[in-house]
Amino acid sequence: MKWPLLKQPVPYDKVPLYNRYYLHAPKASHADPVMVMGTEIEADALIAFLRERNRGGKVLLTTAHALIRAAALGLAQFPQMNVRLVGRSVYPFRDISVRTAFFHRGNGEIDIMLVPSADRKSLEQIGQEVWRRLMEAGRRSGGRDRELARMRKVPGFVFRQFMRFYGFLDRTFLIPTVSRLDELRGGSMMVNDLSTSGAPPLHMYKPSRFPDSSDSLNLTLGPVETKVVTRGDQFVSVKVMPLFLRADHRLTDAFEMGRFLSLVRELMQNPQRLDESF
Numbered sequence: 001m002k003w004p005l006l007k008q009p010v011p012y013d014k015v016p017l018y019n020r021y022y023l024h025a026p027k028a029s030h031a032d033p034v035m036v037m038g039t040e041i042e043a044d045a046l047i048a049f050l051r052e053r054n055r056g057g058k059v060l061l062t063t064a065h066a067l068i069r070a071a072a073l074g075l076a077q078f079p080q081m082n083v084r085l086v087g088r089s090v091y092p093f094r095d096i097s098v099r100t101a102f103f104h105r106g107n108g109e110i111d112i113m114l115v116p117s118a119d120r121k122s123l124e125q126i127g128q129e130v131w132r133r134l135m136e137a138g139r140r141s142g143g144r145d146r147e148l149a150r151m152r153k154v155p156g157f158v159f160r161q162f163m164r165f166y167g168f169l170d171r172t173f174l175i176p177t178v179s180r181l182d183e184l185r186g187g188s189m190m191v192n193d194l195s196t197s198g199a200p201p202l203h204m205y206k207p208s209r210f211p212d213s214s215d216s217l218n219l220t221l222g223p224v225e226t227k228v229v230t231r232g233d234q235f236v237s238v239k240v241m242p243l244f245l246r247a248d249h250r251l252t253d254a255f256e257m258g259r260f261l262s263l264v265r266e267l268m269q270n271p272q273r274l275d276e277s278f
Contacts, residue, residue, distance in 0.1 A: 001176045100190070123274055
């Protein structure tokens with residue numbers, strides 16, 4: 001049993017005024033607190049960095065591992081964004097944990113894993129943890145896979161009633177995580193690496209929100225594209241990757257969101273900084 005959130009909420013006078021408008025908006029107002037901001041990164045340095053690290057390293061590193069690390073370092077720099085809503089109060093997380101989606105080859109569907117304390121782990125440690133989970137999923141040998149198999153056997157009506165009751169408790173009270181399934185509530189950040197082989201160019205992306213109050217931040221990286229830009233008096237060809245961030249206006253604002261996204265962009269464009277700590 002773990003308690004992902006601190007017991008004391010953020011003091012009310014520390015919650016920005018315009019965040020409060022969304023926080024206390026009545027349902028009749030149909031307020032939409034979701035913000036999505038997009039940019040792109042120049043990916044040549046990242047690709048070269050990963051190629052060099054993989055040439056002499058013991059763990060195969062990908063853009064997904066770099067994105068997890070960059071997101072965690074971003075939250076370390078902006079801890080006020082590493083929060084979640086319970087009732088009408090904002091609670092900080094005890095840890096900087098990052099969730100990421102992956103294709104579960106054993107079941108042929110998408111699953112999610114949690115990388116705890118990602119800000120205190122190196123790229124190689126993150127890579128080892130992610131690959132271990134992928135191998136467990138491929139073999140269906142992990143404890144989480146056994147619990148997921150049991151959940152699939154629950155009838156739809158029972159599943160719906162359970163989710164309604166559990167969702168009410170989760171939204172209203174500070175409750176601990178007790179299993180491998182609800183451990184995903186231990187982090188505010190969800191990252192998606194959609195730069196997989198065969199993915200189309202990503203010019204727009206509206207990340208959905210999982211029915212979980214912990215899912216307040218979503219960072220998505222798209223596939224590599226070639227783009228012609230100017231460098232002085234010359235035109236040069238560079239590789240770029242789109243980067244999208246979804247955030248909740250009850251917990252942050254567009255100014256802070258832009259600063260966070262700018263930092264992540266800077267880290268991905270200068271990947272040697274992923275070995276730093278904040």
